[in-house]
Amino acid sequence: MDLYLDTLAFTANIVAPIFFIVFMGHLLRRARLIDEAFISTASRLVFMVTLPVLVFMSIARMDFQAVFNPSQLIYVTGATLITFVLIWFVATRWITAPEDQGVFIQGAFRSNYGIIGLAVSFNLYGQTGLAQASLLLALIIPLYNVLAIFALTLPMKRQNALSVAGMFTEILKNPLIIAVLLALPFSYFGLTLPEVIDKTGRYFANLTLPLALLTIGATLNLNSLKHTSGQAFWATAIKLILLPLVLTWGAWLSGFSSQEIALMFILFGCPTAAASFVMAKAMGGNAQLAANIILTTTLGSVLTLSGGLYILRIINLI
Numbered sequence: 001m002d003l004y005l006d007t008l009a010f011t012a013n014i015v016a017p018i019f020f021i022v023f024m025g026h027l028l029r030r031a032r033l034i035d036e037a038f039i040s041t042a043s044r045l046v047f048m049v050t051l052p053v054l055v056f057m058s059i060a061r062m063d064f065q066a067v068f069n070p071s072q073l074i075y076v077t078g079a080t081l082i083t084f085v086l087i088w089f090v091a092t093r094w095i096t097a098p099e100d101q102g103v104f105i106q107g108a109f110r111s112n113y114g115i116i117g118l119a120v121s122f123n124l125y126g127q128t129g130l131a132q133a134s135l136l137l138a139l140i141i142p143l144y145n146v147l148a149i150f151a152l153t154l155p156m157k158r159q160n161a162l163s164v165a166g167m168f169t170e171i172l173k174n175p176l177i178i179a180v181l182l183a184l185p186f187s188y189f190g191l192t193l194p195e196v197i198d199k200t201g202r203y204f205a206n207l208t209l210p211l212a213l214l215t216i217g218a219t220l221n222l223n224s225l226k227h228t229s230g231q232a233f234w235a236t237a238i239k240l241i242l243l244p245l246v247l248t249w250g251a252w253l254s255g256f257s258s259q260e261i262a263l264m265f266i267l268f269g270c271p272t273a274a275a276s277f278v279m280a281k282a283m284g285g286n287a288q289l290a291a292n293i294i295l296t297t298t299l300g301s302v303l304t305l306s307g308g309l310y311i312l313r314i315i316n317l318i
Contacts (some may be wrong), residue, residue, distance in 0.1 A: 011306050011309045011310040011313060012306070013123075014120060014123045014124050014309060015120065015123075015302070015305055015306045015309065016306075017123065018116065018119045018120060018123070018209075018213060019302050021209075021210055021213040021214060021217065022213050022214075022216050022217035022220075022298070023217055024214065024217060025213065025214035025215060025216060025217025025218040025220075026217040026218060026220050026222075027217075028214070028217075028218065029217070029218040034214070034218055038218075039215050039218050039219060042211050042212075042214070042215045043212075043215050045211070046115075046208060046211055046212045046215065047175065048175055049175075049204065050204050050205065050207045050208040050211065050212075051114060051115075051175075051176065051208050051212065052175040052176055052178065052179035053179070053201050053204040053205050053208070054118070054130075054134075054204075054205040054208040054209075055134045055137065055138075055176055055179045055180060055183070056179040056180075056182060056183040056201070057183075057198075057201045057202060057205045058127065058130045058131045058133075058134045058183075058205075059131055059134050059135065059138075059179075059180060059183035059184065059186075059187050060183040060186035060187055060191075060193065061127070061131070061186075061187075062127070062128070062131035062132075062187050063187070064184070064187040064188045068135065069132075069260065071254075071256070072136070072256065072260050072264070073135070073136070073139050075250075075251060075254060075256070075264070076136060076139060076140065076264065076267065077139065077143065079247045079250065079268070080109065080140065080143055080144075080147070081143075081147075083109055083243055083247070084105070084109050084147050084151075087104075087105050087108045087109055087238065088105055088151070091104045091105050091108075092155070095231060097286070098155040099155075099284060099285050099286045100231060100285075100286045100289055101151075101155040102151040102152035102153070102154075102155045102280070102283075102285050103152070103276075103280045103285040103286045103287075103289045103290045103293070104231050104234075104235050104289070104293075105151040106147075106148045106151045106152065106272075106276045106279070106280065106285075106290070107232075107235040107236075107239065107272045107276055107289070107290060107293035107294070107297070108234075108235040108238040108239050108243075108272075108293075109144075109147070109238075109239070109243070110144050110147075110148060110272055110273045110275075110276050111140070111144075111239075111267055111268065111269075111270035111271070111272070111273060112216075112270050112271050112272060112273040112274060112298075113133070113136070113137055113140060113266075113267050113270050113273075114137055114141070114176065114273070115209070115212045115213065115216060116213075116216075116270045116271060116301070116305075117133060117136075117137070117266050117267055117270045118130060118133050118134070118137065118209065119209045119213065120266050120270075120305065120309075121133035121263055121266055122209070124262060124266075124309075124318070125259060125262075125263075128259075129259070129263065132259070132260075132263055133263055133266075133267075134180070135180075136263065136264075136267055137176065137180075138176070138177065138180035140267070141174060141176050141177060142174075142177065144273070145174075148276065148279055149279075149283075152279060152280060152283040152284075152285050153283065216274060216298065219274065220295055220298065220299075221291070221295065222295070229289065229292065231289060232289060232292040232293050232296055233296070235272075235293045235297075236293060236296040236297050236300055239271070239272055239293075239297050240269060240271070240297055240300050240301055240304040241304060243268045243269070244265055244268040244269035244304070244308055247264065247268045248261060248264060248265040248268065248269075248308070251264045251265075252317070258312075258316070258317045258318060261312070261317055262309070262312055262317060262318050265308055265309075265312065266305070269301065269304060269305055269308055270301065270305070271294065271297035271298040271300070271301040272293050272294050272297040272298075273294075274294055276290050276293070276294065277290040277291050277294055
């Protein structure tokens, strides 16, 4: 009994602080202590400045040879592509409305790893986990964006939106990709930042997760649960239960280390990225369905992430 109670406390200490801040953001919005202008400004600040600084600092200060694992990157890439194709296959045979198909596909595979994933990884493994998670983030940012564009355009036959040059340019302009590219030489060659820059960078990096989690909570609209649909339910079930269960099991069968398995579970088990709503709305998808999927996966991940980490702890993979 003591083992299970200790494991439960261990899991709660990792996950609970993250979601407490998320729900604090929701309460602050309800109390009108933060408003839409704050959410918009804070979200842009996180995306353009503090999150890239966090990613840069975590990668620049890590031992590249110790953290870089091409097998893990290959597994994540292959697993994401295979599941994307399978979800597409299911969606096109079950959902008739093209504006719903792409939103369902995107909602079922695209993780909010940049915020929730990094926070859980840091709480679980500290700076080592944050550095390894940042490398995974550098891989999935372009992968998720390209796949999301395909998912949102092909069902509606909007081929003019599929500019390969445009996609490539947007990916290269992504602040997180730029941060990774700038940080890799520091990590690989063991370069150090001047103390003033290092300390300033850490100040900015420390802003990221609390500010980002508050904005996620502030954007949650619990009233939309009244209008949720079967499509949102099944996208949530795929995102939070099926994918992490199958893909984490596959990672264990593939012989990855316990830390690598845990980080991949977090990646596959995170709620749907908030950016999926923005893309769905901009590209003519069902924005209400996208919002519902984000909401239900965010709320559901409180239980599924906690439960998954609890099980991994019980079987000595954490």
